[in-house]
Every structure is written in C-alpha cells, then in structure tokens.
Amino acid sequence: MIPIDPLWLLVLPLLFAMGWFAARLDFRQVQSQQRTDFDELAAGVEALLEDNSQEAMDRLLAAIRQNPEALGLQKALGRYYRQKGLPDRAIEVHLALLGRTPLSDSLREQLVLELAHDYMAAGIFDRAEQSLDLLRPGTLAQQALALKLDLMQRQRRWADALTIAQQLSQAANDPQAYRIERFHFLMELGEAAKAAELISDHPRLQAGSEPVLGLHVCGVCGFQTRRHYWQCPGCHSWDGLHLIQ
Ligand SMILES: [Zn+2]
Structure with missing residues (x-):
C-alpha cells in the first residue's frame, strides 16, 4: 500500500473550511480572497506531489493564516509539526491561535494543552509546566495530569511524580493504576520497603x-x-x- 502523507488529511478540511469562509463574505471580497487562498493551497498541493514537505507545510501555513476560521485545521497543523520533530513551529501556530480573540473556554483549554505538549517536545520544561498550571480543573484534568506525570519524570522529580501517579490512580478509582511507575518512583526515592508493598517480587528489589x-x-x-x-x-x-x- 502507498503510504499517505498526513498533510493530505489537512488539505481536504481546508477546502471545506474555505468554502464556508467564502460564503460569509461579499462577492468582491470573495473573488480576491479566494484566489489568494486557493493559490497558496494549490502551491501547497503541488509541493506535496513533488514530495517537498517543507515547501508544502510553508504553503499550507500561509493558506491557513489567510483563513482564520479554520481553527480545527490549525490545531491539526500544530500537532503535525510536533510529530515531524518541529516543536518550534507547533509553538508558533498554537501561540498565534491563543493570541486571537474571541476564543471559547473549551478551545482555549485545548490549545493550552497542545502548547504544553509542544514545550515538552521542545525540552522547555518550565514553560510546559506553566502552561499546564493555566488549565482549570475540568474536562482536560486527566490529560493534563498524565502530561504532568511525563514532565516530572523527564526532570527526575520523583516525589512529585509519585504524588501525581497517586492522584491519577485515585481519579481512575483503580488502586492498581500506575503501579509499576509508583514502584520505580519509590525505588528512585530510596523507599525500597514501600516499593515492595506494591510489587514484592520485582527484580529491582534484588538488583545491585x-x-x-x-x-x-x-x-x-x-x-x-x-x-x-x-x-x-x-x-x-x-x-x-x-x-x-
Ligand atoms: Zn523504549
């Protein structure tokens, strides 16, 4: 099977979004605006066909900048950059989105969580943590806590990691959740006896x-x-x- 570049998945929703955007403007505006949008999009698609994903991403980003209604698409582009190992560009896209008003509370929270992922991928841990602290307790709490657990582990902050793993286990109402992680956090903290209460036969207990x-x-x-x-x-x-x- 021929692998499909995920950029193609961005192109189709952009076409739909631009049709909707165009319908909201008067006819003369539509004519000039639409031409620019479609020029950029056409150039982006051409670059995709030539397998030049850098050029394709630049063109699609330009098309998206001219089409501020396509919020979901912009979120997807940010995520795409991150997966391609370009967290700086993901940060640029997500920050630009956050700077726009008005945004619904729910969209703002989602974008802040995406931004925390971006900073984490870029290794900017303090900003990732600050972003997570901006989230209110609510629908994204579990995802935010799970990301915070990663963040604490990357920084070897084992006591904080243990606290968060316990919170996640309680929230899931499952005493077994994150058991292996909690075992190792306790071992890292030099608490072998408490670790053994979680997993009594783990080889790490006998290891030199x-x-x-x-x-x-x-x-x-x-x-x-x-x-x-x-x-x-x-x-x-x-x-x-x-x-x-
Ligand atoms: Zn591995």
Missing part, C-alpha cells in the same frame, strides 16, 4: 547498584543500549529493556 552490561533492547520503542536501565532512555517506559546478548 551496578547496571547489568550487554546489549539491551526496549520492547516498547526498540531503543538499543549496551547497559541496562530500569527506565528506557528512548521512550521513558519502565521495565521495557531486555538483555538480548
């Missing part, structure tokens, strides 16, 4: 302080390393690395 050497591969993300880590340096999952040589 020196890491096991040899080729290890992560079963979650495929990361390879010459020594063992309890937390994969590639995907940050716990207990994913296995000795293969």
Whole structure:
C-alpha cells in the first residue's frame, strides 16, 4: 500500500473550511480572497506531489493564516509539526491561535494543552509546566495530569511524580493504576520497603547498584543500549529493556 502523507488529511478540511469562509463574505471580497487562498493551497498541493514537505507545510501555513476560521485545521497543523520533530513551529501556530480573540473556554483549554505538549517536545520544561498550571480543573484534568506525570519524570522529580501517579490512580478509582511507575518512583526515592508493598517480587528489589552490561533492547520503542536501565532512555517506559546478548 502507498503510504499517505498526513498533510493530505489537512488539505481536504481546508477546502471545506474555505468554502464556508467564502460564503460569509461579499462577492468582491470573495473573488480576491479566494484566489489568494486557493493559490497558496494549490502551491501547497503541488509541493506535496513533488514530495517537498517543507515547501508544502510553508504553503499550507500561509493558506491557513489567510483563513482564520479554520481553527480545527490549525490545531491539526500544530500537532503535525510536533510529530515531524518541529516543536518550534507547533509553538508558533498554537501561540498565534491563543493570541486571537474571541476564543471559547473549551478551545482555549485545548490549545493550552497542545502548547504544553509542544514545550515538552521542545525540552522547555518550565514553560510546559506553566502552561499546564493555566488549565482549570475540568474536562482536560486527566490529560493534563498524565502530561504532568511525563514532565516530572523527564526532570527526575520523583516525589512529585509519585504524588501525581497517586492522584491519577485515585481519579481512575483503580488502586492498581500506575503501579509499576509508583514502584520505580519509590525505588528512585530510596523507599525500597514501600516499593515492595506494591510489587514484592520485582527484580529491582534484588538488583545491585551496578547496571547489568550487554546489549539491551526496549520492547516498547526498540531503543538499543549496551547497559541496562530500569527506565528506557528512548521512550521513558519502565521495565521495557531486555538483555538480548
Ligand atoms: Zn523504549
């Protein structure tokens, strides 16, 4: 099967959005505005066909800038940038959206959460945390907490990570939730006895302080390393690395 570039998924909704946008303007405005929008969009599609995704993204971004009604599309473009490893551009798109008024509370919250993901992907942890603190307790609380848990782990703030994992477990009404994570957070904090109450037969309880050497591969993300880590340096999952040589 031929792989479909996700940029194509952006193009179709843009066409619909521009039709709707055009219907709201008077005829003369429509003629000039529509031509510019479609010129940019056509150039973007052409760049896609030539497999020039940088050019395609620039053109689509220009088309979107001229078409401020396509909010969902802009959110999608921000997410696309992040997945392509371009968090700076995702930040640009999401900040530009947040700077616009009026925005509904719900959309603003979603954008702030996206922005927190962007900052996290860019390694700007303090801004990611500030963004999460802007969210009010509500519908996005679980997603915000889950992202905050990632954030604390990336910064090795194990006590904070433990607190958040406990909150998530309580919110899910599941005492087993995040059990492996909580076990390792306690081990990182030097609380082996409390960790053993969660998982009494975990090999880490018997392990020495020196890491096991040899080729290890992560079963979650495929990361390879010459020594063992309890937390994969590639995907940050716990207990994913296995000795293969
Ligand atoms: Zn991994």
